[in-house]
Amino acid sequence: MSWIQHNWALLLPLVLGACGVWLMMPGAKSIRPLGGLACLGALILGFQLVAGERNISGSMFVLFSTACLVSAVLMITSRNPVYAALWFAVVTLSVCGLFLLQSAPFLAAASIIVYAGAVIVTFLFVIMLAQQSGTSSYDQSSRQPFCASVTAFTLLGLLLITFQSWSHQQVRSANHDKQSAAAMAALDMTVAAPTDHFHRSSRPLPTEELGQLRGLGRSLFTDFLFAVEIGGTLLLIASIGAIALAPRRAQGTL
């Protein structure tokens, strides 16, 4: 019980979020405005958990993560699959914004090209081919929404508790460190001391920034060369499998 009293700031947004998502799920028991209000409250309370920085990057983070989470909730609760695919595009765009804030510009561009450019368009094609009559009865109900919300938010709570204890450990080990400069660097969470259990060429050179295309390519084609080859083989096998699985024209394509 004392644990609950100690951690209510973590538990309250989780419970609110679970109730909100459960109320917004399609089905007979859904009350969408109330669920939306609960989700918004959970979002605002959840932002109290993280250390807010009052600068441009902090406000950009709040903007992108709010857009990301709100459109994620709207995607999994929307009654129309076309709207769900469009909300997924918004999720992708805001995740790419978060990638940019985490100094990964190449990944942001690649994700926009792959997801928003290719995946969403093909999914929309399939939706429009298969569901010409708009909404259908199976989009108006959902399977066990209460159990699924409770399960997923329990998982989220366990992840957050793990992250929290992990950052507590970081702070404690940094305090134990005699060298105060290294401790400050570890607290700042941007610069870490080079350790031996990383590959050497994955570390950016002193002249490079993190996530620059040059360093990324060097890491990709020296340390992870076999993984790149396996990834290429996987793409080839997946394309062969997709051609083999898709219905033939003789059977009637759709």
Place this chain on the structure above:
Amino acid sequence: MNGSIQPTLLVSAALFALGAIGFLTRRNLILMILSAEMMLHGVALSMVTFSKYHGNNEGQVFTIFILTVAACEAGLALALILSLYHRTKSLDMDLWSALREDDMPSPVDHDSTAGHALPNTHPVQPTLTPAGIPLDPKTPLNPQRLTREEDATHV
């Protein structure tokens, strides 16, 4: 920053959980696959965050591999969805609930559905033998085939 959670990790964990809810509850095949892609987004975001935390490019390289696997998954999933749609003329996942094990209850939530009277248009699906139930050694594994052989011997 005193012992507080890294904010991007919180967003990535929340994305993963929301994608899990979507995958578990939605009945549309395409929305299930889209929710799985959203879970992949969450994992990629945490990978990029760890990459920045360690000042190392490895997390971003892993995210490139996540993108590759997600592209493969989307292609295969769409081919599968098309062939399933070809059989049932519907994107409803619950039409395939006959593939579950015999001792499991039906996943369909009948009381919460308003207009749930979809015709079951697909032919008889193969059923799985229930796992964990020891077979009686006297009963044959495939009774239909054995009876046919008995018939053949009788003739």
